[in-house]
Amino acid sequence: MAEVNSLDDLRKLVADAQAALEQCADEAALRAWNTQVFGEKGLLKNAMALLGKVPKADKPATGAELNRVKESLTAAYDAALADAKEKALQLSLTTNPLDVTLPGRGRPRGRLHPATQILRQIYTIFADLGFQVYRTNEVETDELNFEALNMPAHHPARDMWDTFFTTTPGVVLRTHTSPGQIHVMREAAGKPIRVILPGMCYRNEAISTRSEIQFYQVEGLVVGEGVTMADLKGTITAFARRMFGPERQVRIRSSYFPFTEPSIEVDIDWPKDDPNRDRLTKGTGWLEILGAGMVHPNVLRAGGYDPDKVTGFAFGMGPQRMLMLKHAIDDIRLFWQNDLRFLKQF
Numbered sequence: 589m590a591e592v593n594s595l596d597d598l599r600k601l602v603a604d605a606q607a608a609l610e611q612c613a614d615e616a617a618l619r620a621w622n623t624q625v626f627g628e629k630g631l632l633k634n635a636m637a638l639l640g641k642v643p644k645a646d647k648p649a650t651g652a653e654l655n656r657v658k659e660s661l662t663a664a665y666d667a668a669l670a671d672a673k674e675k676a677l678q679l680s681l682t683t684n685p686l687d688v689t690l691p692g693r694g695r696p697r698g699r700l701h702p703a704t705q706i707l708r709q710i711y712t713i714f715a716d717l718g719f720q721v722y723r724t725n726e727v728e729t730d731e732l733n734f735e736a737l738n739m740p741a742h743h744p745a746r747d748m749w750d751t752f753f754t755t756t757p758g759v760v761l762r763t764h765t766s767p768g769q770i771h772v773m774r775e776a777a778g779k780p781i782r783v784i785l786p787g788m789c790y791r792n793e794a795i796s797t798r799s800e801i802q803f804y805q806v807e808g809l810v811v812g813e814g815v816t817m818a819d820l821k822g823t824i825t826a827f828a829r830r831m832f833g834p835e836r837q838v839r840i841r842s843s844y845f846p847f848t849e850p851s852i853e854v855d856i857d858w859p860k861d862d863p864n865r866d867r868l869t870k871g872t873g874w875l876e877i878l879g880a881g882m883v884h885p886n887v888l889r890a891g892g893y894d895p896d897k898v899t900g901f902a903f904g905m906g907p908q909r910m911l912m913l914k915h916a917i918d919d920i921r922l923f924w925q926n927d928l929r930f931l932k933q934f
Contacts, residue, residue: 598635602657605631609664615672622665632658702934703804703923706911707786710806713830714784717823719808722783724768726790730758732767736890737847745846750792752801761790765807766847769883769902772809773891780812781900786907797919804907811883811893811900817850820880820901828856828877831910839874848881848902864916875913878905 605625612618625631635654700708711721739745749763768785785807793799810819825838839855855874858865869875880903885895893900908923922930 598653598657601631601635602661605661606664609661609668612668612672615669615676618665618669618672625661625665632661699931699934701923702911702931703908705934706907706914707804707806709831710905710907710910711784711786713827714808716830717826719782719784722768722772722785723787724765724771724785726762726788727754728760728762728767730760732770733760733762733764736770736887737766738884738886738890739846743846752790752792762787763791764789764904765805766902766904768807769809769847769887770891773811773888773893776811777892782810782812784808795921797921800920800924803920806905806907808880808903809883809900810902811888811891811898813898815899815901817882817901820852820882820903823901824854824878824880824903828854832856832877832914833859843879843881845879845881847884847887849884851879851881854878854880854903862916868913868916877910877913878903880904 605621608624609618609621612621623630627633632654635657715721733751734743734746735741751763752761754760765785765787768787772781772783772785787805788802789805790802791799793801795801808823810823821838821840828838829836837857839857841853841855843851843853845851853876855876857873858869858875860873862868865873880901883900883902888895888898888900908920911917911923912920
């Protein structure tokens with residue numbers, strides 16, 4: 589590109605550029621011209637060097653001329669580009685006329701993620717049973733995540749949860765939704781409670797087909813006078829039959845959780861005609877769906893309730909695990925991979 593040593597040189601370059609612009613036949617040629625004129629090594633960049641070559645007294649006039657040139661070329665380019673786009677549109681309409689009698693193209697609709705679908709199904713079932721949804725924090729204190737749930741410091745039961753600790757002492761990512769029990773009890777201030785507490789939980793586990801470092805959980809809590817294990821069994825049975833079918837049988841086994849006493853695990857019988865029955869149940873015919881139990885007196889006290897006057901029950905389940913059971917999904921990692929081939933099946 590020729591050097592610009594005077595305003596005359598500048599005017600000549602501008603005239604050449606305008607002539608070249610008029611020769612551009614389409615949008616591609618115009619964009620190439622735009623790069624040659626306005627690009628990093630283009631005409632205007634080269635012309636700006638003129639300011640350093642003219643006497644100080646001439647700099648204002650030279651700067652004004654450069655600005656005028658830039659505005660003139662910009663306006664000419666914009667007009668030419670708009671004209672080229674209009675011509676291209678007219679050509680397209682002429683060569684490819686629109687057939688208004690053709691049916692319109694349907695837009696693909698988005699879908700709810702399968703984890704969201706199963707959560708909404710759980711919400712609906714428990715809403716029909718008189719439960720409310722209560723949400724709490726994903727970042728919790730050690731006190732609420734462990735101590736208030738009958739797991740003081742150095743309690744061996746803490747090893748059941750592979751905890752993510754933060755850089756702030758005493759603050760963790762919640763390992764379960766159970767800290768919500770303390771939140772809701774303290775907020776209820778002695779009144780009866782019937783809630784479910786859904787949310788994301790975090791555990792520092794090895795990622796595999798059966799475990800993830802983050803997963804949904806739904807906790808349930810009922811507190812009031814005269815609440816018994818029979819109430820818990822009735823609630824769990826009603827839920828299981830709404831979720832998995834009205835003919836399902838429920839089996840209860842003794843278990844251990846530090847925040848319930850007694851503690852149980854709940855199984856359902858799996859349909860005999862399901863070809864995945866033996867694989868899912870490991871040949872037993874029974875499938876575990878959740879853990880539960882009567883709220884431990886120490887937990888009731890931590891929530892501000894008198895265990896001599898009220899009792900309660902709690903339960904917890906993994907919605908994604910339930911979805912895996914319902915549809916014979918054998919890899920929990922599929923819920924996080926955003927693979928449309930998997931997601932579209934739901």
